Amino acid sequence: MGTLIGQELFKLVHKVGTWIAVGVMVVIQFAFIAGGLIYPKVFNQAGMITSDFVADSIIVFIMIASTASIIAMEFQYGTIRQLLYRQYYRSQVFISKLITLVIQLVCLHLIASLVTMVASLVAFPDFDWTAGDHLKNYALTQGGETLTLLLLLSAVLLLATLFKTNAAAIAVGFVGYFLVEIAGTILISLIQKWEWLKWLPFTMLMTSSQILTPGLKSMTKLDLPWMIGLTCAYTVLLTVISYLSFRRRAV
Amino acid sequence: MATILKVTGLKKAFGHHQVLRGVDFTVETGHIVGLVGPNGAGKSTIMKAVLGLIPTNAGTIEIDGQAVAITSHQALKQVGALIEYPGIYPFLTGMQHLTLFAKKKNRAEHIQRIVAGLGMGPYINAKAKSYSLGMKQKLGIAQALVNRPRLVILDEPMNGLDPQAVKDLRDLIQAEAKNGTSFLISSHILSELEKLADDVLVLNEGHIMQETSMTELETANGVLYTLHTVDDAAARTAITAAGLTLEAGPGLTVRQTTNATTLNRTLVAVVNAGINIQSIDQSHPDLESTFLQMVAQSKQKEA
Ligand SMILES: Nc1ncnc2c1ncn2[C@@H]1O[C@H](COP(=O)(O)OP(=O)(O)OP(=O)(O)O)[C@@H](O)[C@H]1O
Ligand SMILES: [Mg+2]
Numbered sequence: 001m002g003t004l005i006g007q008e009l010f011k012l013v014h015k016v017g018t019w020i021a022v023g024v025m026v027v028i029q030f031a032f033i034a035g036g037l038i039y040p041k042v043f044n045q046a047g048m049i050t051s052d053f054v055a056d057s058i059i060v061f062i063m064i065a066s067t068a069s070i071i072a073m074e075f076q077y078g079t080i081r082q083l084l085y086r087q088y089y090r091s092q093v094f095i096s097k098l099i100t101l102v103i104q105l106v107c108l109h110l111i112a113s114l115v116t117m118v119a120s121l122v123a124f125p126d127f128d129w130t131a132g133d134h135l136k137n138y139a140l141t142q143g144g145e146t147l148t149l150l151l152l153l154s155a156v157l158l159l160a161t162l163f164k165t166n167a168a169a170i171a172v173g174f175v176g177y178f179l180v181e182i183a184g185t186i187l188i189s190l191i192q193k194w195e196w197l198k199w200l201p202f203t204m205l206m207t208s209s210q211i212l213t214p215g216l217k218s219m220t221k222l223d224l225p226w227m228i229g230l231t232c233a234y235t236v237l238l239t240v241i242s243y244l245s246f247r248r249r250a251v
Numbered sequence: 252m253a254t255i256l257k258v259t260g261l262k263k264a265f266g267h268h269q270v271l272r273g274v275d276f277t278v279e280t281g282h283i284v285g286l287v288g289p290n291g292a293g294k295s296t297i298m299k300a301v302l303g304l305i306p307t308n309a310g311t312i313e314i315d316g317q318a319v320a321i322t323s324h325q326a327l328k329q330v331g332a333l334i335e336y337p338g339i340y341p342f343l344t345g346m347q348h349l350t351l352f353a354k355k356k357n358r359a360e361h362i363q364r365i366v367a368g369l370g371m372g373p374y375i376n377a378k379a380k381s382y383s384l385g386m387k388q389k390l391g392i393a394q395a396l397v398n399r400p401r402l403v404i405l406d407e408p409m410n411g412l413d414p415q416a417v418k419d420l421r422d423l424i425q426a427e428a429k430n431g432t433s434f435l436i437s438s439h440i441l442s443e444l445e446k447l448a449d450d451v452l453v454l455n456e457g458h459i460m461q462e463t464s465m466t467e468l469e470t471a472n473g474v475l476y477t478l479h480t481v482d483d484a485a486a487r488t489a490i491t492a493a494g495l496t497l498e499a500g501p502g503l504t505v506r507q508t509t510n511a512t513t514l515n516r517t518l519v520a521v522v523n524a525g526i527n528i529q530s531i532d533q534s535h536p537d538l539e540s541t542f543l544q545m546v547a548q549s550k551q552k553e554a
Contacts, residue, residue, distance in 0.1 A: 010351055015342050079338030082352070082394065085302035087328035090321075248321060250305035 004088060004096035005103075008070075012100060021062040025108065026115055029053040033119045049120050049127060050138045055112035056145055060152070063105055064173030065166075067153045070097050071246070072166035080251045094243050101153070109142065137212070144208030151204055151231050152176050154238035161242045176205065184209070188219045198222055201238075204231040253280045255402050255433045256301065261310035263296055270296050272457030274310070278402070278435055278450075283428050285444040286437040287538070288454030289546055294437040295335055297454070298404050301435070302332055314402060331400035333408060337391020341380030345371060345390050348379065353397045365393045368423040370416065384411040392420065396427070403427070405436045409443055421447055441538040451538065455549055472541060473508030477532040478521065486526045493520035506536075 012018055032053040036043040048054070074080040083093060120127050129135055152173060160169035184206055191198045198221045207227045210216040214224065222230070256278035263271040270293040278284045286294050299305045301312055303319045312319045317326035340348065349362045366375050369389045374382065379390065388411045395403055403424075409417050424434055424447060438444045444451070451468060453461040463471070475498065480486045483503055490497060490505070495517055498504040507513040521528060 007351055010347075011340060011343070014347060073340075074338075077338060077340055078336055079340060081299075081302070081304055081332075081334050082338045085304055085324075085327055085330070085332055085334075087324050087326075089324060248306060250299075 001088075001092055001096060004092055005099050008096050008100035009103065012066075012104060017065075018104075021058075021065075022108070022111060025055050025058040025062065025112065028058055029055050029112065029115050029119070033123050037123055045124060045127060046134060046137075049116060049124070050134065050141045052109075052112040052116045052142075053119065055108075055115070056141070059105070059108045059112065060145075060149055060177055061174075062108060063101070063149060063153055064156055064177070065170055066104055067101055067156045068160045068166035068169035068173060070101060070160075071157070072160040072164055072169060075164035075251075076166070084251055090247050091243065094246055098239070105146070105149075109146075113142075140211050141208070144211035147211075147228065147231050148205050148208045151201065151207075151235045151238075154235045154242070155201070158238045158242045158245075161246050191219070191221060195221055199230075201230075201234045203227075204234055207231045254278070255280045255315055256435065257311075257313045258297070258301065259311045259313075261297065261300060261312065262308040263293070263300060263305070264308055270457060271300075271307075271310075274454070274457070274459055276452050276459050276462055278433050280401075280433055281428055281431045282449045283424060283434040283436065283447055284450045284452060285448035286435060286452045286454060287439075287441065287444065287542060288437075292454045293457060294454055295406050298332070298334055298406050298435070298437065301404060302330065302334070303327060304334075329401040330404065331395035331398060331402075332404040332406075333391045333395045334404070334406045336410075337387050337394070339379045339382070339387050339390060342378065344378055345375040345382070345386075345393075348390060348394060349375075349397050352394050361397050361399060365397050365423075368419065368426075369393055370419055385413060385416060388412060389416060396423070399427070399430075399432070401432060403432060403434050405434065407438055408436060409438055409440050417443060441542060445538045453542065453545060455546065460545060460549075468538070468541065469535065471508065472536040473506050475504050475506050475534045475536055476514050476517070477534070478503040478505075478517070479529045479531070480521060481527045481529065485524060486521045489520045489524035489526065490517055493517075495520065 029052070032043070032048060036045060036048055036053075051057075074083055084090060120129070127134075129138075155176060156169045156173040159172050160166055163169065187197070187202055187206075191203065197203070203220055203222065204227060206216065206220055210220060210222075210224055210227055217223065220227065254277045258274055258276050261271050261274040262269075274293075274297060276284075286297070288294050296305070300307050301314075301319065303312075303321050303324050306321050314326035315329060319326050343351070345366075346362070349365070350358070353361055366372055369392065371386070371389055371393065374386060379387065382390065388408070392405065392408055395405060408420060412420060421443070424436075428434060428449075436444065436448070445465065448465055450462070450464050452459050478486065480503070486503055487497065490503065493516060495505060495513065498506055505513055505517050518528070
């Protein structure tokens, strides 16, 4: 298993795209830091810092692309047979890929947090982490967004595994992301009409918002623990379906 | 001698299309076994089944006595393979591919040996997306061989290789086989397989129609002698009258197999008829003619 994870990480770090993505993320962070310095009135300092200077959204895009390609690329490059004929179980191959994605996600967050911490100390020395709810908000934002991200990624993984192509999966990931951002209000109005709709996985894409704004409960009609539990359950369910489709597939 | 691969009663259907209808064969340790058969006969399918890549409908596959199936892969630790086309990550160099798949033990030495053996030195550190067809093919073969597995499965390994590379590959395979590695190789380049293989499996209509050693095949096929005379028509009558059988075709060709008197009796018959013999050609019927004959026979049976 260690060997398999090592091989997945080897492929990841030797892809130029991996590093371009990290570079773009940091550059955008710096752009927003600069923006915050030049136009302190326009940019909400506390909000920007707790969202890692927009790195959160960039991480979503990077992880959608990465998740879509980690299995689909093996089909695309014809390397899937080499990957699967060896002595390992398919479950091991599959799990090694999941672990690699988690490692990538953690690394991206570490880099983003590091830039945020340093920037907040150097560029915004007035910002006091210990004051008010800053640290708590930061943790809740990061935690909640990771939760919804994992759900989104499990859907992307399922599509990429089923269709063996990353294009469709990336498209769905992006659409899913904008669905939360834009169509959340539509979904909420639909839930007011047909309450059973709240059980659909789409509602769980609002978990992170509800963590930060508990008042959303009146809209989603779900208690926060239920939402968190369902988000995890849907993530696991979609991942298990991906595995089942991968397990016995002829390659 | 020990058996490294044993396939028994292997059946495989894609929907209603029954491709393998009970395939049985073995690969002995240190042997190079050629698998031949028409397009679509199921050669790649057999190989995928042996590698546990596809579900099968019936039969057993054992590598070194251990069963292989899509859900049990332990025995494949000993196996290296290239199926249909090489799997290449365009963003990695050839060297990185080999590093990725090579076991840690003696890694550098193993990689060095295979790179030298296949003459990949000049471009091994270039990104694989810049490789030509043959360069990719060599990298695929190198990936199959780098860990010095005990069983190597190669599907059409000569695809796209230049004559020098074909010879390098042949030398490499033969050297490995001497060290006890077993090979199962499918190829349509029968003349090449002839030079390489110890045993030949002929797959047709979902069965192994023939499983013989290369030497047996050669003896069974015998030697062909083609006579050129001043009057071929008269010679033909004389030869037939002497109770000898001519091969089909326009020429005066007789086949001498185990009965070493055939040529002599033919010559006596022609000379006695007073026909001048101008020349005699000798040739060995090869795998190709055996193959074509077999496919033609099975087509006739169908008709
Ligand atoms: N995934 C698949 N779905 C449906 N039919 C398949 C599939 N794979 C193979 N077949 C069928 O199985 C038969 C055998 O295919 P296979 O690739 O094993 O042939 P082959 O002997 O390797 O041929 P070739 O010499 O052309 O490489 C073919 O008739 C093919 O159409
Ligand atoms: Mg084939």
